[in-house]
Amino acid sequence: MNRPYGYKEKDLIDLAEFIVKGGFSGKPLSQGFKDYAAITGKAAGSVRNLYYALAKFSNENAEFTEKHLGGKPVKVEKSEKFSEEENGIVSKIAEFKSRGVSVRRATICLAGGDAKKALRYQNKYRNALKFSEKQKARESDAQILPTEKFFVKRLKAEINKLADRLAAGYKKENAKLIRQLAALKAENERLYRRLNGSNGGVIGYFNRNAGDRSVKFLDR
Numbered sequence: 658m659n660r661p662y663g664y665k666e667k668d669l670i671d672l673a674e675f676i677v678k679g680g681f682s683g684k685p686l687s688q689g690f691k692d693y694a695a696i697t698g699k700a701a702g703s704v705r706n707l708y709y710a711l712a713k714f715s716n717e718n719a720e721f722t723e724k725h726l727g728g729k730p731v732k733v734e735k736s737e738k739f740s741e742e743e744n745g746i747v748s749k750i751a752e753f754k755s756r757g758v759s760v761r762r763a764t765i766c767l768a769g770g771d772a773k774k775a776l777r778y779q780n781k782y783r784n785a786l787k788f789s790e791k792q793k794a795r796e797s798d799a800q801i802l803p804t805e806k807f808f809v810k811r812l813k814a815e816i817n818k819l820a821d822r823l824a825a826g827y828k829k830e831n832a833k834l835i836r837q838l839a840a841l842k843a844e845n846e847r848l849y850r851r852l853n854g855s856n857g858g859v860i861g862y863f864n865r866n867a868g869d870r871s872v873k874f875l876d877r
Contacts, residue, residue: 677725702784706784760779
């Protein structure tokens with residue numbers, strides 16, 4: 658069964674239908690998540706995750722987008738602010754962690770022992786961490802001056818060119834070595850035939866020079 662990003666395709670189709678019918682029109686995404694959650698019985702956080710999965714899938718699968726979204730991929734804002742409730746949960750879990758309490762135990766405590774609610778809180782906390790990491794990455798990238806970006810890009814281009822030149826040089830040298838090896842092999846075969854031939858080989862050489870004085874000298 659097809660499960661894009663771990664979700665049932667039917668869930669994506671149902672959410673796409675809600676979007677096409679204007680379920681998110683004229684309201685913040687967070688409100689749209691709550692509205693759809695109220696209709697389906699899902700948690701608002703789960704709806705948000707499903708929404709972002711649909712956004713990715715709709716931008717990658719043109720056939721799905723054409724069929725279920727009227728050809729318009731779902732757009733995602735660069736940063737989605739967390740609600741006050743979510744921020745409160747995240748802050749409390751962070752406070753528990755500072756005291757050495759695990760995230761799992763913290764969420765169980767905050768949920769009053771309700772496992773389903775604890776899982777929701779845990780997901781909210783993880784989403785907040787991911788969001789924070791992305792923010793830090795964007796801020797770090799923003800601190801790089803345009804001139805630095807230019808030189809970094811230029812350096813990468815030069816490195817790529819150098820790698821290409823080295824690869825071409827190695828290829829040329831390898832071809833040269835192959836030719837030399839073939840020549841040595843041919844020369845080796847020629848010498849072998851000469852030394853072992855019946856007429857022109859070693860035996861033939863000594864037969865032809867049987868009357869040579871040096872040979873007679875050796876016979877004495």
